[in-house]
Amino acid sequence: MKKITTLLMTVLIVSSCRLIDQQDDANEKPTVAVTTKDSTMVNDKDENGCLASAGYVWSKVNKECVKGFSGIQLNPTGKQDNQDETLSAYVLFNEDASQAxxxxxxxxxxxxxxxxxxGKPWILKDWQLVPWKGYVLKKGxxxxxxxxxxxxxKEIETDTQQ
Structure with a gap:
């Protein structure tokens, strides 16, 4: 009888410990791994869905994302040999060339x-785009x-043959 009682007590203690462990596991909140954002995965799209980090901007006349340095390059007056694209203006036309x-x-x-x-210039307020020996953009x-x-x-003084 003593052996049976001891055996029952041992089984009861072991099973109650397992029950307590299972309840503790169920009550634990899952841990969420915190990671830093990879800078290449950051969403830098503008309100039109253009990927700014890749150099895309929204074209109002063509209703699509275009490369910022696409279109007709106009260099600052007096700096026609300009190599810095960030100093140039760029012109895109709609299909019928009624808008620039x-x-x-x-x-x-x-x-x-x-x-x-x-044959007439494109105009907005004091801006004019004149078709003359290419294009001239005037303000006033x-x-x-x-x-x-x-x-x-435009590539100036390149050593590659065209």
Whole structure:
């Protein structure tokens, strides 16, 4: 009888310990691993979904994300041999060329100029884009930027043959 009682007590103690361990496991809150964000995974899309870190901006006239340094490059007047793309303005046209969107250096928003008729300049307030030996962008009576009308980056004094 003593052996049975001892055996029952041992089984009861062991099973109650297991029950307590199971309840403790159930009551524990799961731990969440805290990690720092990888800078390459940060979402830097603008309100239109353009990926700014890749150089994309929203084109108002084309209604799509475009590379910031795409379009027709206009260099600052007096610095036609400019190699710094960040000092240049860029022009994109809509399909029928009735509107010209100008991305000015150091401005986050573009300006949209409208053309009255073919052969006439595109105008917005005191800005004018004049088609003359390429394009000339004027603010008031002052020539601010000009370019040859070629799309893309201009390379000056390169040692590669074209």
């Amino acid at each position: 969107e100008v991305f000015l250096p150091k401005d986050t928003a573009s300006i949209v100029l409208t053309r009255g008729a073919e 009576a002052v020539n601010m930027f000009s370019g040859d009308g070629e799309i893309g980056k």
